[in-house]
Amino acid sequence: MRSIRRILVMVAVALIVAGCGKEPNPGWDEPLEPVGPVMMEHGMVYLDQAFEELIVLRPQVEDEQAQLEIDRVETGALPVQMEPSASGRSLYVINRDEQTLSVFDIGSEDIERSDVDIDGVYDQITVDPEGEFILLSHSGNAPDAIVQNVNEVGIIDLRGGVPQQIEVVTLPTQADNLKFMPPFQLDGTSERLVVAMATNEVSVLDLNATEDYDRVRRAPLTISQADELEPTDVVFNPPSSERPDHASLFILDASSDDVTEIVLQPSTREDEHRRLALTFNQLAAGNQPHRIAVLELNLDDERRTKRLFALDGQQPQFSLIDVDSGESVTFDLPMSSPADGMEVFSMEVPGESRVEKRVLVYSRDSELVAMIRPESIAVGSDTPTLGRTIEEMRLSATPSQIIMAGGANPDRAVALHSGGQEGATVLNLAANQNWWLSGFNPSQMVLDGRTAYGIFGNTSHLVRVNLESGQTTSFELPDRGRSLFLSPDKESILVRHDGVDGRFTILPRATLLPDNARLFEHVFLHGVLDYEAIDE
Amino acid sequence: MNKANQEMTMMYWSLKAVIGFVAFALVMSASTAFADQAYLEFHGGSFDTADSGYVNMIGDEPASTGPGVVLGFEPAAIDGLRLIALYGSDHFNENRFARELTVEWGRQRVMAGADYRLAVIGDRVKPMARLAFGYAYQSLGLEAESREYRDTNHGLIGTAAGGLEATIFDSSQADTGILSHLSFGVNLLFGYSWQTEASFDSMQSQDAPEEPDDDDPWRRADYDAGSMHLHGMTINFGLMMQYQF
Numbered sequence: 034m035r036s037i038r039r040i041l042v043m044v045a046v047a048l049i050v051a052g053c054g055k056e057p058n059p060g061w062d063e064p065l066e067p068v069g070p071v072m073m074e075h076g077m078v079y080l081d082q083a084f085e086e087l088i089v090l091r092p093q094v095e096d097e098q099a100q101l102e103i104d105r106v107e108t109g110a111l112p113v114q115m116e117p118s119a120s121g122r123s124l125y126v127i128n129r130d131e132q133t134l135s136v137f138d139i140g141s142e143d144i145e146r147s148d149v150d151i152d153g154v155y156d157q158i159t160v161d162p163e164g165e166f167i168l169l170s171h172s173g174n175a176p177d178a179i180v181q182n183v184n185e186v187g188i189i190d191l192r193g194g195v196p197q198q199i200e201v202v203t204l205p206t207q208a209d210n211l212k213f214m215p216p217f218q219l220d221g222t223s224e225r226l227v228v229a230m231a232t233n234e235v236s237v238l239d240l241n242a243t244e245d246y247d248r249v250r251r252a253p254l255t256i257s258q259a260d261e262l263e264p265t266d267v268v269f270n271p272p273s274s275e276r277p278d279h280a281s282l283f284i285l286d287a288s289s290d291d292v293t294e295i296v297l298q299p300s301t302r303e304d305e306h307r308r309l310a311l312t313f314n315q316l317a318a319g320n321q322p323h324r325i326a327v328l329e330l331n332l333d334d335e336r337r338t339k340r341l342f343a344l345d346g347q348q349p350q351f352s353l354i355d356v357d358s359g360e361s362v363t364f365d366l367p368m369s370s371p372a373d374g375m376e377v378f379s380m381e382v383p384g385e386s387r388v389e390k391r392v393l394v395y396s397r398d399s400e401l402v403a404m405i406r407p408e409s410i411a412v413g414s415d416t417p418t419l420g421r422t423i424e425e426m427r428l429s430a431t432p433s434q435i436i437m438a439g440g441a442n443p444d445r446a447v448a449l450h451s452g453g454q455e456g457a458t459v460l461n462l463a464a465n466q467n468w469w470l471s472g473f474n475p476s477q478m479v480l481d482g483r484t485a486y487g488i489f490g491n492t493s494h495l496v497r498v499n500l501e502s503g504q505t506t507s508f509e510l511p512d513r514g515r516s517l518f519l520s521p522d523k524e525s526i527l528v529r530h531d532g533v534d535g536r537f538t539i540l541p542r543a544t545l546l547p548d549n550a551r552l553f554e555h556v557f558l559h560g561v562l563d564y565e566a567i568d569e
Numbered sequence: 570m571n572k573a574n575q576e577m578t579m580m581y582w583s584l585k586a587v588i589g590f591v592a593f594a595l596v597m598s599a600s601t602a603f604a605d606q607a608y609l610e611f612h613g614g615s616f617d618t619a620d621s622g623y624v625n626m627i628g629d630e631p632a633s634t635g636p637g638v639v640l641g642f643e644p645a646a647i648d649g650l651r652l653i654a655l656y657g658s659d660h661f662n663e664n665r666f667a668r669e670l671t672v673e674w675g676r677q678r679v680m681a682g683a684d685y686r687l688a689v690i691g692d693r694v695k696p697m698a699r700l701a702f703g704y705a706y707q708s709l710g711l712e713a714e715s716r717e718y719r720d721t722n723h724g725l726i727g728t729a730a731g732g733l734e735a736t737i738f739d740s741s742q743a744d745t746g747i748l749s750h751l752s753f754g755v756n757l758l759f760g761y762s763w764q765t766e767a768s769f770d771s772m773q774s775q776d777a778p779e780e781p782d783d784d785d786p787w788r789r790a791d792y793d794a795g796s797m798h799l800h801g802m803t804i805n806f807g808l809m810m811q812y813q814f
Contacts, residue, residue, distance in 0.1 A: 061665050065666045
């Protein structure tokens with residue numbers, strides 16, 4: 034009997050040892066909620082935070098049939114944030130637990146990854162539109178950080194490829210609103226500037242500076258302690274050929290009637306060791322402007338002039354300001370409430386061979402949309418071009434958003450309506466016409482030059498609108514669409530349906546019919562049996 | 570290929586193989602001396618594997634095995650040897666992703682092999698070894714919001730196990746009647762099984778019609794769920810009955 038007991042004990046021990054193997058990944062007990070998608074040049078990317086993987090979707094059309102390639106790529110430990118590069122080729126992911134930033138080359142077949150040590154719990158990424166830098170900062174909302182310097186900015190310089198380490202700079206204020214200025218030449222020297230906005234001041238981060246005292250320049254917007262200015266936007270005014278040593282930043286503040294101009298010039302004083310000199314200027318810009326833009330205009334005498342366009346936040350007005358002289362002109366808008374949205378675009382003048390800048394302005398509370406021709410406005414002693422300054426267009430319902438078609442059709446736009454109003458409106462800005470598309474409530478629209486696509490909130494249909502002729506065709510879908518995408522190669526339409534496992538219908542744009550389309554389900558569970566369990 | 574038909578065909582042929590094996594053993598015994606025994610066992614137990622796919626889908630809980638049936642033949646010529654044919658099934662159900670996904674896995678095994686018992690601790694309790702090899706048929710179903718995808722897999726499986734067999738009622742305890750030919754007992758086996766890779770890379774929608782028709786013109790793409798390597802530990806507890814010729 035003793036030998037039997039011994040055998041049983043040995044077996045029991047062996048079983049216990051064997052049982053200490055793998056544990057299920059805790060992501061299995063949480064609801065499936067991948068973050069995204071991020072549309073990139075070669076694919077659409079979702080981030081599965083629980084399993085620490087990217088889900089890369091690459092829709093294709095082969096032999097007129099819809100196909101979908103799904104790849105799962107490992108990120109580092111606890112990915113918290115992802116941003117595409119400006120070119121759309123690379124994806125940046127912050128791996129919080131490892132304190133690294135991963136750069137994924139989504140364009141390559143194998144999706145290569147390189148890591149940068151960032152040595153900090155950053156959770157925000159600001160991407161340079163030129164692709165030269167990445168900035169990392171803190172949102173201030175990190176739940177488990179023990180110590181956090183919310184004023185610090187991590188700078189990753191990509192000009193020599195992906196670096197091993199980053200440079201850290203501390204700004205005088207919290208760095209939660211960083212905006213890259215476009216590259217420019219100031220008196221022959223290349224400049225790259227980033228502006229951080231904070232209460233009562235902005236900071237200018239000079240990415241090309243070599244000395245510590247040049248790296249961060251502080252620019253207070255007021256010296257009075259009673260003021261509380263909250264800058265909301267920064268607009269860049271590049272040097273012109275007439276004045277190559279003069280660039281400026283226009284700072285918009287929501288509660289002020291003025292726009293602050295910070296002039297940047299190379300420092301010329303002998304006792305000034307810094308390379309940039311900052312001087313300040315205030316421009317009267319109407320009545321609490323909430324949107325501004327710098328417009329380069331061709332006036333009638335062929336000169337190129339710069340004007341600052343400011344949209345009032347309190348009244349239905351706009352102002353046009355000559356930045357050099359400070360003179361301004363204010364116009365009323367043909368609406369009863371202040372305008373919320375504006376779109377600046379260029380358009381061929383009908384009947385003439387020149388291209389003119391236009392500004393489309395709309396309010397969510399008004400059915401009237403205004404198209405402004407800034408080149409027809411005289412500020413000071415200009416000679417403006419002839420013609421009407423403001424053209425009105427009346428829509429059938431108030432617009433919640435206007436999307437410009439862009440590309441081949443800069444004079445077409447689509448206005449979406451909301452708040453229970455049905456339909457959408459196609460605007461022909463050149464002819465000052467619009468077509469009302471009734472009978473549905475498109476919850477999302479995607480535009481590609483000549484064509485717009487929309488899905489419905491309540492039925493399982495897809496609509497295609499020809500923006501030139503107004504022709505509308507509707508197509509069936511297997512289920513109600515939840516969101517709509519144009520594939521990165523622009524050859525197919527993707528509709529995402531409700532369904533926690535990830536359900537997509539892919540339709541080739543050439544036909545949009547079930548014969549060529551395919552429904553892909555369980556997309557977020559691709560290769561689910563091959564997911565890693567966790568070693569105990 | 571219609572998966573259900575394929576399943577039925579495999580089961581049919583496997584059953585035929587088992588019956589053929591048993592018939593062959595009986596024929597062989599007819600030509601030898603008396604005291605051959607026929608054997609019947611019902612068993613249940615569990616199967617535990619460390620494969621990631623299994624662990625993620627099910628957790629560290631073993632799948633339940635059973636009920637299983639073993640038919641055997643003990644030739645008197647070789648003491649302790651028993652030729653067996655075995656049918657077993659393993660299965661589990663699980664909810665994943667906060668109950669958003671239901672997973673259903675099942676495996677049916679048809680195997681042939683041999684047991685060997687040695688009377689070292691006396692006649693009543695004997696250490697036993699079992700070796701068997703055969704065919705395994707798996708099916709995997711994933712269901713989210715009443716939409717189900719299913720795939721099946723065919724593979725080879727082998728198992729090796731060791732343990733104890735105990736006779737509770739011996740045929741020699743009764744003098745006459747049917748009970749003088751029957752013995753009853755129990756066994757407990759711990760073992761390990763190996764299986765060829767099971768890939769479920771073309772799971773198909775169970776809601777779509779075979780061919781797109783007017784009601785449902787949409788084609789569903791096959792879903793690739795990956796593969797599992799289901800090697801793992803087995804524990805089986807069995808109730809045995811022997812009939813002596």
